[in-house]
Amino acid sequence: MINKEKLSKEEVIEKIISKKEFSQLPLADVELVYSKFDSEDLLVEEKIKLTREMLMKMYTVFVSEKLLNIKDNDSSWFLKKHSSTRERFGFEDSVYHRCLEGLGGRLNVYDLGCGVNGFSYDSFLGVGFEVKYFGFEAVGQLVDLQNNWFEKEKKDAECFHGSLFDLEGVKKLLTLGGGKRVVFLFKTLDSLEMLKRNYSKELLKEIVPLVDRVVVSWATKSLGAGKQIFANKKWLKEFIEENFKVIDEFEFGVEKYLVFGREGKHL
Numbered sequence: 001m002i003n004k005e006k007l008s009k010e011e012v013i014e015k016i017i018s019k020k021e022f023s024q025l026p027l028a029d030v031e032l033v034y035s036k037f038d039s040e041d042l043l044v045e046e047k048i049k050l051t052r053e054m055l056m057k058m059y060t061v062f063v064s065e066k067l068l069n070i071k072d073n074d075s076s077w078f079l080k081k082h083s084s085t086r087e088r089f090g091f092e093d094s095v096y097h098r099c100l101e102g103l104g105g106r107l108n109v110y111d112l113g114c115g116v117n118g119f120s121y122d123s124f125l126g127v128g129f130e131v132k133y134f135g136f137e138a139v140g141q142l143v144d145l146q147n148n149w150f151e152k153e154k155k156d157a158e159c160f161h162g163s164l165f166d167l168e169g170v171k172k173l174l175t176l177g178g179g180k181r182v183v184f185l186f187k188t189l190d191s192l193e194m195l196k197r198n199y200s201k202e203l204l205k206e207i208v209p210l211v212d213r214v215v216v217s218w219a220t221k222s223l224g225a226g227k228q229i230f231a232n233k234k235w236l237k238e239f240i241e242e243n244f245k246v247i248d249e250f251e252f253g254v255e256k257y258l259v260f261g262r263e264g265k266h267l
């Protein structure tokens with residue numbers, strides 16, 4: 001048991017991130033999640049437990065432990081060790097072809113909450129697109145893994161460590177690179193909604209005007225159980241249809257994709 005009188009907030013946060021899987025999350029995010037449970041009615045150990053449970057659901061439930069303990073392997077090994085890319089494995093060429101269809105020249109892809117999706121970089125080239133890839137991810141270990149591989153394999157790609165709750169940081173990222181700008185938000189909005197309801201809408205309102213195209217995706221089936229959940233995302237589709245211009249909608253495997261841009265800019 002931890003004596004709550006003896007732990008300052010900083011010490012509690014330190015305790016929370018002493019678990020390896022949370023050790024490289026943006027500190028501001030850990031504090032934000034902790035603040036949800038920082039109530040007089042809870043013991044410190046309960047607050048720690050609840051914070052860790054939520055951090056796990058938002059950031060690390062998708063990751064195989066092996067990913068946090070390895071430096072080097074081939075790209076398909078990495079793609080199969082994260083549930084999101086494993087579920088998309090084999091469909092990447094078709095997905096990228098459809099997401100980028102109609103766009104020519106040099107493209108910047110900003111993959112927000114990328115997990116390990118940077119390891120699918122060759123699929124862009126496979127379907128004929130010249131892409132500079134910018135990954136953005138909260139789990140620091142995944143950022144390092146991708147940057148090591150990009151450097152070793154000489155990919156035109158970089159991964160940045162940060163939080164999607166840091167709107168200014170995201171907007172700054174979107175100024176990098178030249179050419180047309182495409183944002184991917186693949187299976188990421190649910191994590192944001194867990195902590196801040198309707199934050200997806202705020203984020204989209206800020207970033208859509210800055211780029212040429214956005215693609216959001218969501219899982220049509222839950223992790224593992226095979227049960228149909230989040231199947232239609234009615235609230236999200238309605239918001240996008242009301243505020244932006246929908247270009248395409250399609251499904252591959254257990255993932256649904258919506259491609260859209262700002263009104264009046266139909267690329």
Ligand SMILES: C[S@@+](CC[C@H](N)C(=O)[O-])C[C@H]1O[C@@H](n2cnc3c(N)ncnc32)[C@H](O)[C@@H]1O
Pocket residue numbers: 029058059060062084085112113114115116117136137138139162163164165185186187188191192
């Ligand atoms: C379900 S996974 C999807 C990964 C990837 N987009 C894909 O589809 O292959 C969600 C990812 O978003 C990241 N994430 C969640 N909340 C985030 C935040 N606030 N800032 C940055 N990344 C976040 C998680 O760490 C996780 O890697």
